[in-house]
Amino acid sequence: MASPAQQLPPGWTAEWDATHQRYLFIETHTGHTQWEPPAAGPELSPQPSVSPPPSHHAKRRQYAAGQTQAYYGVGDSLAAVPQYSAAAPQPQPTQLFTPGLAADGQFQQQQQQPPPYYGGHAEPEYINAPQQPVYPVQPPSQMGVLADQFGQMTMGHKGLRLFTTNLLTSPPEPLELRQPPPEIFLPPNSCLSQSPYANADASYQRCTLNAIPTTNSLLNKSKIPLGLVLTPYRSLKEGEEEVPVVTDTVIARCRRCRTYINPYVQFIDGGNRWRCCMCSLSNEVPQLFDWDQVRNQPGDRWARAELNHGVVEFVAPTEYMVRPPQPAVYIFLIDVSHSAIQSGMVATATRTILENLDRIPDENGRTKVSIIAFDTSLYFFTLPSGGAESSMLVVSDIDDVFLPKPTDLLVNLQEARPALETLLGRLSDMFQDNHTVGSALGPALQAGFQMMAPIGGKIMVLTASLPSIGVGALKNREDPKVLGTPKESGLLQAASPFYKTFAIECSRAQVSVDMFLFSPGYQDVATLACLPHYTAGQTFFYPAFNASRTEDAIKFAHEFGKVLAMPIMLEAVMRVRASKNLRMSSFHGNFFVRSTDLLAMPAVPQDLSYAIEVQIEDTITAPFVVFQTAVLHTTCYGERRIRVVTTALPTTSNLSEVFASADQVAIATLLANKAVERSITHRLEDSRDALFNKMVEVLTAYKASMTAAGAGASAQLAISENLKMLPVLVLGLLKNVGIRQSAQIPPDLRAYAQALLTSLPSQILIPYVYPNFYSLHNMPPECGTVGEHGIIMPPPLPLTSERLERHGLYVIEDGQTIFLWIGRDAVPQLVMDVFNLPSYEVLRGGKTTLPVLDNPFSQRVTAIIQKTREMRRGVYYPHLYIVKEDGEPPLRLWALSCLIQDRADVLPSYQQFISQLKDKVSVNSMPSFAIFNWMFM
Incomplete structure (x- = not known):
């Protein structure tokens, strides 16, 4: 059969879409795409007999140790960008995994040159996002055909298609984590609006299933957890539109369930009433709903933001306030003990x-x-309005904390600006000779609370030592003998009840706490992190901080500065509502559950994530369901508002659709939160077992219901294509510092990792669990240069050391740390171009800042590092470490621990992990008599 490309009119090309098993027709000069062939060409309806373009397999090039090659100069064209390879001078194509096993049991590899990659996000952007390139997807195997015959009988009308993949022959492909979640196919006429923004973007609110089972038994049959992942107050990047604001204070809500009007309600009775999409109650439309108060004339109802956008913000009328909107208040508690001064933290x-x-x-x-x-002791500073000088008041009685002066302690920022600037300029010098060792953190917190309680706001704690005196004093409970044992989980629980009790008091008074921790030794992060956890704050940890190292000072100053500049929601409460027969059953994140489903958050920072588990209480009869998150808050600019995030999802009674709609990123995010909670309430071992068993349950359920192999042993390990990366994400969680089995992880590092696992939004959490791995020495020539959508990033590699070449330069990053790995046989010109050093031997490993050099390759590498630090939301500024292949073992092992597909210590490789899953699934699928015979064979 002739290729479609040969039958098309000029200006058109055809590409095989492996996902949908059909050709995609592209107009070359406009980029327009369509499924049907262009009218000017012959009819080319996709037929089953049309084969996709053949795959050409090639063996991976092997390099001998010590082999080097002459450096190739840079010409005037982009194609002449140097390749620091030890083989042929041509640019090395990027090697991507492709399905299939070689004769020796290793994965085959296919050499391909993917299109430019712009460092996409693990979740789609809200609007105006750069379109991500489409990468080849494995055509469905014979197992996929069987699954289609098994479970696709009733799926065509909704558009959900289930493709099955065999995990044994389909290794992880990192680019799949950048794909958007499964598409939501709502029933016709379920939405009032044709707006593409009628459903909340996944970066605000996403569900683990984009088709909700109609019964709890169907959900249990799939074994997939049902839950929501929320980031209701996420930051906006340049080019993104603000959340639309309804300023007329006309707010329509259901009288019974209190749902806010949204694009999924129905107007009845000639438009005079609307029917709630959750409880079906009929409500009156407010009188001013169709009135434009700005122009003082009739308005267009269908143009209202709340009927066209899944994310909208209302300016709240006075009935939503129990007091006037509070101002933004910041109290800085600064540790000035000897260790804090000497580390440079105070300065x-x-x-x-x-x-x-x-x-x-x-x-x-x-x-x-x-x-x-x-x-x-405690040191208070009076800041008189209009004056340039401050005075210090010392309170040494920490057993009965009091404020030494009723005024001039908490002052207006503008009015006291001169005195504040003077104090900040000399505070470090005032205590430079302080030799006091000890910390009265608890009394300092009580003093800050007394000052702030009548108003509310944010306490920012900067401390460099373990609290040792007064209320909340802690003891060093770090015991190496406990690490790696069942008792280790005790080190992850709060050592003193004061911090949780105090945090709850803060929450009631609308006071939030942020912790910045700098101790060179044990600081009991697990205990101190209770304060941000229950007051909706954040924890930042800088172990062994020393401001004399430029990198330490820059990281802290960058992150602290962004926290100071961040707009925050004040005195907020959040409630999630759902359609009939759906109930929010448990909550994970930084907040305090004030009542059954009301979450109190005194100050909500941007880009903090929350996970909520959902329970199906009874049979759902509606064709679709709605989840709506409402956050009532005061902006830091003094305006009371309600942010409403609405997501509508179809219902299904078909198990195939349940699997086809599963969102592996949302599932991994929910599992991370559940794993951390279980590690604290039970044991770390229980947490790891729960993760592994959940993966086994999902695979067993899929095998039993979606494959012809149903019960008994099978040579394959089946899962739906959209869940293909879930096993490696679970493996990443099992190998994460917060969960990992090890007797070498200090409890402070583990506690901080757990704080990140329960607060990072999916876009930052996924690389933290499954890091990015790039090859720089042979990256395509356009990588590191400015493209249409910014800096073009190299294509990510699978996380295995098999991709490390001894002459190569690589980036490994997890959003918190960036490693620049350099092989021992790197050519001298590469070392000179990147590090300005004559050879690999004189290069030193460790924390560093790359020099700014006047050569194209250095500029490309620098641009990639900078893009890595900027491309995600959040305030984090990762350290950069140079890691030499034969350098310091601890640093090497740290970097290699990010390559989670490799075996490490007692932790399995990806292939071993998949084999363990397969064995467990096979046993679970056996009939009971077969299990009996198998056990005694």
């Missing part, structure tokens, strides 16, 4: 606050600030 912190005073949200001039220093 760096005060300088950062001083440099960011203009960035602190204060558009309405109401923001208040205060500074309290502490060691074994």
Whole structure:
């Protein structure tokens, strides 16, 4: 059969879409795509007999140790960008995994050159996102055909198609984690609007299933957890539109279930009433709903933002306020003990606050600030309005904390600006000779609370030592003998009840706490992180901080500065509503559950994530269901608002559709939260077992219901194509510092990792669990240059050391740390171009800043590092470490631990993990008599 490309008119090309098993027709000069062939050409309806383009397999090139090659100069064209390869001078094509096993049991590899990759996100952008390139997807295997025959009988009308893949022959492909979640196919006429934004973008709210089972038994049959992953207050990047704001204070809500009007309600009775999409109650349309108050004339109902957008914000009328909107209030508790001064933390912190005073949200001039220093005493500073000098008041009685002065301690930022600038400029010098060792953190927190309680706001704690005196004093409970044993989970629980009790008091008074921890030794992060956990704050950890290292100072100053400049939601409460017979059953994240389903969040930072498990209580009869998250809050600019996030999902009674709609990124995010909670309430071992068993349950359920192999042993391990990366994400969780089986992980590092696992949004969490791995020495020539959508990133590689070549340069990054790995046989010119050093031997490993050099390759590498630090949301600024192949063992092992597909210590490789899953699934699928015979064979 002739190729479609040969039958098309000029200006058109055809590409095989392996996912949909059909050709995609592309108009070359406009980029327009369509499924049907162009009218000018002959009819080319896709037929089953049309074969996709053949795959050409090639063996991976092997390089001998010590083999080097002459450096190729840079010409004027982009194609002449150097390749630092030890083989032929031609650019090396990127090697991607392709299905199939070689004779020796190793994965075959296919050499392909993918299109430019712009460093896409693990979740789709809200709007105006750059279109991600389409990468080849494995055609469905024979097993997939069987699954189609088994479970696709009733799926055509909704558009969901189930493709089965064999995990034994389909290794992980990192690019699949950048794909959007499965498409949502709502029934016809379920939405009032044709707007593409009628459903909330997944970066705000996503569900583990994009087709909701109609019964709990059907959900249990799939073994997939049902839950929501929320980031209701996510940051916006350049080019993204703001969340639309309804300013007329006309808010239509259901009288019975209190749902906010949204694109999925129905207007009845000539448009005078609307029927709730959750409880079906008929409600009156507010009188001013169709009135344009700005122009003072009739308005267009269908243009209202709440009927066209899944994410919208209402300006709240007075009935939504129990008091006038509070101002933004910041109290800085700064540790000035000997270790804090000597590390340079105090000097760096005060300088950062001083440099960011203009960035602190204060558009309405109401923001208040205060500074309290502490060691074994408390130091208050009066900041008189209009004056340039401050005075210090010392309180040494920490057993009965009191405020030494009723005024001038918590002051207006603008009015006290001169005195505040003077104090910040000399605070570090005031305590430079302080030799006091000890920390009265608990009393300092009580003082800050007394000052802030009548108003509410944010306490920012910067401390470099373990609290040792007064209420909340802690002891060093780090015991190497406990690590790796069942008792280790005790180190992840709070050591003192004071911090949880105090946090709950703070939550009631609308006070949030952020912790910045710098101790060179044990600091009990697990206990101190209770404060941010229950007050909707954040924890930041800088182990062994030393400001004399430029990299340490820059990282802290960058992150602290972004936290200071970040707009925040104040005195917020959040509630999630759902359609009839759906109930929110448990909550994960940084907040305090005030009542059954009301989450109290005194101050909501941007880009904090929450996970909520959902339970199906009874049979769902509606064709679709709606989840709606409402966050009532005060902006840091003094306006009371309600942010409403609405997601509508179809229902299904077909198990195939349940599997086809599963969102592996949302599932992994929910599992991370559940795993951390289980490790604290039970044991770390129980947490790991629960993760592994959940993966086994899902695979067993899929095998039993979706494959012809049903019960008994099978040579394959089947899963739906959209869940193909879930096993490697679970493996990444099992190998993450927060969960990993090891007797070498300090409890502070493990506790901080768990704080990240339960607070990071999916876009940042996924690389933290499944890092990115790039090859730089032979990357395509356009990588590191500016493309249509910014810096073009190299294509990510699978996380295995098999891809490391001894002459190569690689980036491994997880969003918190960037490793620049260099092989021992790197050519001298590469070392000179990147590090400005004559050879590999004189290069030193460790924390570093790359030099700014005047050569194209250095500029490309620098651009990629910079893009890595900027492409995700959040305030994190990863350290950069140079890792030499034969360098310091601890640093090498740290970097290699990110390559989670390799075996490490007692932890299995990906292939071993898949084999373990297969064995367990095979046993679970056997009839009971077969299991009996198998056990005694």
